[in-house]
Amino acid sequence: MMKKTIVFKCGGSVIRELSEEFFHNLKELVASGWKLAIVHGGGPEITNMLKRLNMKTEFSGGQRKTTKPVLEVAEMVLSGSVNKFFVAELAKHGLRAAGVSGKDGGLLEADYLDPETYGEVGEIKKVDASIVNALMEKGIIPVIAPLSMTSDCKTLNVNADLAASAVAGALEADKLMFVTDVDGIMKEKQRLDVLTPEEIQILIKQEVITGGMIPKVNSALSALSDQVSEVMIVNGKGAFFAEHTFQGTKIVKTKEAVS
Numbered sequence: 001m002m003k004k005t006i007v008f009k010c011g012g013s014v015i016r017e018l019s020e021e022f023f024h025n026l027k028e029l030v031a032s033g034w035k036l037a038i039v040h041g042g043g044p045e046i047t048n049m050l051k052r053l054n055m056k057t058e059f060s061g062g063q064r065k066t067t068k069p070v071l072e073v074a075e076m077v078l079s080g081s082v083n084k085f086f087v088a089e090l091a092k093h094g095l096r097a098a099g100v101s102g103k104d105g106g107l108l109e110a111d112y113l114d115p116e117t118y119g120e121v122g123e124i125k126k127v128d129a130s131i132v133n134a135l136m137e138k139g140i141i142p143v144i145a146p147l148s149m150t151s152d153c154k155t156l157n158v159n160a161d162l163a164a165s166a167v168a169g170a171l172e173a174d175k176l177m178f179v180t181d182v183d184g185i186m187k188e189k190q191r192l193d194v195l196t197p198e199e200i201q202i203l204i205k206q207e208v209i210t211g212g213m214i215p216k217v218n219s220a221l222s223a224l225s226d227q228v229s230e231v232m233i234v235n236g237k238g239a240f241f242a243e244h245t246f247q248g249t250k251i252v253k254t255k256e257a258v259s
């Protein structure tokens, strides 16, 4: 039987706070035959580094504009410190990992999203998962920094949630797990266990889903339409896998599809 694949997206908000249980859960999955790939964010660490470098950032419509100097710092932080920190954490827990970015092996090809508004930010156009597959075949967990290249090899930053959903789609992953700093999608302090695309649209309209959760649910929906069977939002600060079940908010095409 073909080994099943899970793609994890670890938020910049949680990378340095991942629990022992989180790594233990990853080991359990590897031991039971799952292939794993990880995409990470790093927004807060980029912000810190820009501050340390005294670099001014431009905002456009509430969004930081990725100017060329900001992109240079973003790549340094994402592909450098954050990526290598993560690889070392996995190694500490007995998990073999190797860092790449979307620029390596033609993994993520992108085009400018909207240079006037966002600057050096890409919209993913093409995914070639060969490098990810090659590592996973050797039992090495690929740890992917969210950068990309245009067809003429210019570097562009990409949103990590969208990068994860693109990678999961290309791998035809069985599961895509967004690992973040909350237990899942919350409403009035309660976790919503299962949501459909229609329910998510309503929660966005009601402003229950806001901020960083919006690109996440949009990426979740795009992965579902790319044939990824199951997408979840889970907390990296605790255990996401307990008593043989994944803990968090499950996003499914229809409620009947829940097993």
Ligand SMILES: Nc1ncnc2c1ncn2[C@@H]1O[C@H](COP(=O)(O)OP(=O)(O)OP(=O)(O)O)[C@@H](O)[C@H]1O
Pocket: 010, 011, 012, 013, 014, 040, 041, 042, 043, 044, 160, 179, 180, 181, 182, 184, 185, 186, 187, 208, 209, 210, 211, 212, 213, 214, 216
């Ligand atoms: N309904 C909701 N339920 C849970 N969290 C929500 C909801 N609406 C908005 N959020 C916010 O979404 C945040 C998670 O997204 P965020 O983008 O901050 O994290 P991340 O993607 O894991 O990390 P990063 O963007 O730094 O890589 C939560 O911490 C919470 O503040």
Ligand SMILES: [Mg+2]
Pocket: 011, 041, 161, 212
């Ligand atoms: Mg985010």
